[in-house]
Amino acid sequence: MSKLVELEITDLAFNGKAVAHLEGKVVFLNGGLPGEIVEAEIYRSKPRYNDARVIKIIKPSELRIPAHCSHFDICGGCTWQDLAYPEQLKxxxxxxxxxxxxxxxxxxxxxxxxxxxxELFHYRNKMEFSFHVAEETGFTLGLHHRGRFDMVFDVEECFLQAPIANRLVNWMRDYVRQEQIPVYDVKNHTGYIRFLMLRVGKRTGQVMVNVVTNYGEFPNRRSFIKSLKSEFPEITTIVHNQNGQKSNIAVGESEQVLYGLGYIEEKLFHTSFRIRANSxxxxxxxxxxxxxxxxxxxxxxxxxxxxxxxxxxxxxxxxxxxxxxxxxxxxxxxxxxxxxxxxxxxxxxxxxxxxxxxxxxxxxxxxxxxxxxxxxxxxxxxxxxxxxxxxxxxxxxxxxxxxxxxxxxxxxxxxxxxxxxxxxxxxxxxxxxxxxxxxxxxxxxxxxxx
Ligand SMILES: C[S@@+](CC[C@H](N)C(=O)[O-])C[C@H]1O[C@@H](n2cnc3c(N)ncnc32)[C@H](O)[C@@H]1O
Structure with a gap:
């Protein structure tokens, strides 16, 4: 049963969570920074620790900065975006x-x-976005809610990869909706489309779109490739990975190159490397x-x-x-x-x-x-x-x-x-x-x- 408490945050833990103490037990919180007083809801009580979520910050920390991203409050990606970078390093x-x-x-x-x-933003050359069956909208395409493997929110703008990644995610969501492609349901293992994985070469600008699905050919493949390429001429390769396994990972058991060479190149110093979808x-x-x-x-x-x-x-x-x-x-x-x-x-x-x-x-x-x-x-x-x-x-x-x-x-x-x-x-x-x-x-x- 959940209960509301006032807590003083004293530290940050290995798992990125904030740490407080209550009645001799450690409390791990989603959100909050050291030095802050917060109102929190304890939602799980274990013999040695409690898990809580921050409801309201009563006294903010001096280390707190405004988060860059509008998804920050719910996203599991950047847990410390509201902490000044030199403090993150400490x-x-x-x-x-x-x-x-x-x-x-x-x-x-x-x-x-x-x-x-x-570089504090746009530093990643690879991101994986999940398709997830959702009650109200039919499905979502984006990233996981903080601490939740069973909830995915629609990403509008993420600051971790190149800006083209955001445009691609939003386009793909519209395409899947319009074409009525069934989204894979992790609960009963039905449906088709599972992940959108994007690789963007930081040094080269080359772009890979990798669609990971349950078994079976991609529907209306030619028209999909044509639409994607005409909307995003920057794309250098498109691949389709099929994975019918229950484990929810964006790696294919079999891969088909739909367009281009099936890899992007990236440079480290003066040397060029080929990167494929699954490596x-x-x-x-x-x-x-x-x-x-x-x-x-x-x-x-x-x-x-x-x-x-x-x-x-x-x-x-x-x-x-x-x-x-x-x-x-x-x-x-x-x-x-x-x-x-x-x-x-x-x-x-x-x-x-x-x-x-x-x-x-x-x-x-x-x-x-x-x-x-x-x-x-x-x-x-x-x-x-x-x-x-x-x-x-x-x-x-x-x-x-x-x-x-x-x-x-x-x-x-x-x-x-x-x-x-x-x-x-x-x-x-x-x-x-x-x-x-x-x-x-x-x-x-x-x-x-x-
Ligand atoms: C952290 S990555 C390092 C890759 C590489 N050194 C680099 O900097 O790009 C670890 C690698 O170990 C591989 N790996 C995991 N378990 C292994 C094992 N038992 N034997 C050999 N390789 C393994 C993974 O597939 C992965 O490519």
Whole structure:
């Protein structure tokens, strides 16, 4: 049963929520900034914490700024848009520090200030918009309500991607309505159209429209392509992905290119990369350059180095690094990403790089068996961090240097503690903010074998 209370917000949590205390229990709030007094509704009470939503701000924080976006109050995307950017960076710093100290047990590592982003808006090269069955209007096309996987609101204007993305979303909503294309219903798994995914090359301006649907051909395909192209001549490729699985993710089981080459190109420094609908590519192009530049400065690669680039995605780190070292071997689980990694190496005439498809843990086992010498290992795992078996194999391999790029300071701190136990030294950690207005933060570090 919900109840109304007055709370003082004291902090921001890892999940982006505000933190307060009530009768000895922590309260996590959607909305609110440290130093504020708010009226809040407690809507869930668990044994160790409460969940609440802010109803009214009684005393606003001095850190509060007006949010840029009209959807801010409900959108799950930018939870900290009402917090001044330098303050966002301070909270991210604190998060990393907490993880290093509490999870990793580190108190002597040098933690640098967060390297902030130059661009606070329009920084993403990829966005996914969901179609959702709605009672009043039939359906919505947009982003999820904050904290709700079962509610999607109609996005009119989002400031995260290039302005063409907004025009495309609004056009697509009208088109689906006019053509009466059935929208996929996540509750009973009926209907057809599921996601609109857009990629816009920040450096190149190339535009991909990817429509993700349930199984079956796209209705009146030719007329759809013609209308879309005539309205948006900037579009360089249109793809259709079919996914009939119940899990609600915008990745296709089978893909058909409806127009263009099926990929866009994006540039990092002087190197061009092909990106397809279903393969990983860092979403903030400009800040990726900052991330990689910082990582390479810390790594200090040498011409004679032989490098393993683990969790390599479409090969961007390895392809850039291969231009300065002896050899690079990239390892990636997703087959499609490996295929593009090869394509990207070829398109950039990089010949000293090889890619393997598979699990890092399995690859490392076979690599060790072959006893090939390498000087440097790069790991850039997903949020879960290194699989325990992958970490074990890495420690067994014992390279002189490990460059660890992480999108989750908690799993980073956990893995870092294991590396220290195994005889590595960690002098410094540099956080880089890839996603302004969200709680996400990347960290970079180099471990040295002692
Ligand atoms: C954070 S991304 C890093 C991509 C790349 N380093 C970059 O900067 O573009 C993590 C990548 O790890 C891949 N991956 C996840 N689990 C894996 C595993 N067990 N073995 C190999 N690759 C994996 C994902 O498919 C994804 O491409």
């Amino acid at each position: 909270f991210k710093y604190k998060q990393v520090k907490n993880c290093l100290e509490r999870i990793g047990g580190f108190d002597d590592v040098v933690l640098h200030d967060v390297i902030g982003a130059a 990983f590519f860092q979403t903030n192009t400009l800040q990726t350059e900052t991330l990689y530049r910082t990582a390479f400065e810390m790594l200090d690669p040498q011409a004679g180095d032989d490098v393993l680039d683990l969790y390599c995605g479409t090969g961007s780190i390895g392809i850039l690094l291969a231009q300065y070292v002896n050899t690079v071997v990239g390892v990636e689980l997703v087959e499609d990403a490996v295929a593009i990694a090869w394509e990207n190496a070829k398109a950039n005439a990089i010949e000293n790089i090889t890619f393997y498809q598979g699990h890092v843990k399995d690859f490392l086992k076979s690599w060790e068996a072959e006893n090939k010498v390498i000087n440097t290992v790069i790991v850039d795992p997903p949020r879960a961090g290194l699989h325990p078996k992958a970490l074990k194999e890495l420690i067994r391999l014992h390279p002189p240097k490990i460059l660890y790029i992480s999108c989750n300071p908690a799993t980073f701190a956990r893995d870092a503690a294991r590396l220290i136990e195994a005889g590595y030294r960690l002098p410094e950690v540099k956080p880089v903010d890839m996603f302004p207005h969200t709680m996400h933060i990347e960290v970079i570090s180099v471990f040295y074998a002692t």
